[in-house]
Amino acid sequence: EAGVAQSPRYKIIEKRQSVAFWCNPISGHATLYWYQQILGQGPKLLIQFQNNGVVDDSQLPKDRFSAERLKGVDSTLKIQPAKLEDSAVYLCASSLAGTSGGGSPSHNEQFFGPGTRLTVL
Amino acid sequence: DQQVKQNSPSLSVQEGRISILNCDYTNSMFDYFLWYKKYPAEGPTFLISISSIKDKNEDGRFTVFLNKSAKHLSLHIVPSQPGDSAVYFCAAGSGGGADGLTFGKGTHLIIQP
Numbered sequence: 001e002a003g004v005a006q007s008p009r010y011k012i013i014e015k016r017q018s019v020a021f022w023c024n025p026i027s028g029h030a031t032l033y034w035y036q037q038i039l040g041q042g043p044k045l046l047i048q049f050q051n052n053g054v055v056d057d058s059q060l061p062k063d064r065f066s067a068e069r070l071k072g073v074d075s076t077l078k079i080q081p082a083k084l085e086d087s088a089v090y091l092c093a094s095s096l097a098g099t100s101g102g103g104s105p106s107h108n109e110q111f112f113g114p115g116t117r118l119t120v121l
Numbered sequence: 122d123q124q125v126k127q128n129s130p131s132l133s134v135q136e137g138r139i140s141i142l143n144c145d146y147t148n149s150m151f152d153y154f155l156w157y158k159k160y161p162a163e164g165p166t167f168l169i170s171i172s173s174i175k176d177k178n179e180d181g182r183f184t185v186f187l188n189k190s191a192k193h194l195s196l197h198i199v200p201s202q203p204g205d206s207a208v209y210f211c212a213a214g215s216g217g218g219a220d221g222l223t224f225g226k227g228t229h230l231i232i233q234p
Contacts, residue, residue: 004164031219033221033222035221040226041226042125042210042212042224042225042226042227043165043210043222043224044224045221045222045223048220048221055220056220056221091164091165093164095219097216097219108153108214108216108217108219109155109167109170110155110167110222111167112157112164112165112166113164114162114163114164115163115164
């Protein structure tokens with residue numbers, strides 16, 4: 001079974017530029033998550049989708065961050081304009097939560113992609 | 122405020138001995154707890170989980186213990202192997218784990234030969 005795919009793996013931009021990250025979840029997984037991991041910290045949830053609807057975006061800095069999940073499969077996360085403090089690894093995860101027949105806790109395990117390391121200069 | 126705390130940034134254990142990683146949480150709404158393992162330049166890999174209705178879950182060399190009254194959980198690895206050297210993250214969630222997770226800062230486990 002293919003895992004969660006993310007691209008690009010690395011990105012370097014200057015502050016005030018814009019950047020976009022792409023995520024392809026595990027096939028059949030209804031729920032998709034974007035996390036931000038700053039160096040020395042644990043991942044922090046930015047946004048959660050179930051199919052193509054937003055479940056939780058309370059920690060997404062909406063003045064500069066946006067995300068979408070068209071057709072309930074792939075997702076993109078965009079930052080515009082980027083700030084120095086946005087330097088981090090952006091992780092995408094998916095789970096069976098919300099999938100028909102996937103209601104048990106064991107189906108809610110989140111599987112992570114390799115992440116995109118963003119450096120803002 | 123940190124809702125999930127891992128107070129040991131690093132832990133060194135001899136190969137073959139038991140590794141015990143600790144985690145504390147403050148949010149009473151958490152009902153699902155997980156441990157993830159992370160190698161450099163890779164995403165976190167799921168290791169083991171436990172629901173709040175249990176106090177122990179075992180999977181091979183890995184056992185997670187949950188003490189709800191103390192809001193504390195621990196991961197035991199027995200016996201520790203060199204490949205276990207990694208950063209271990211404790212995570213917690215509500216909604217049976219369907220919601221987004223809150224992570225601790227991680228503990229870097231080093232297994233010494």
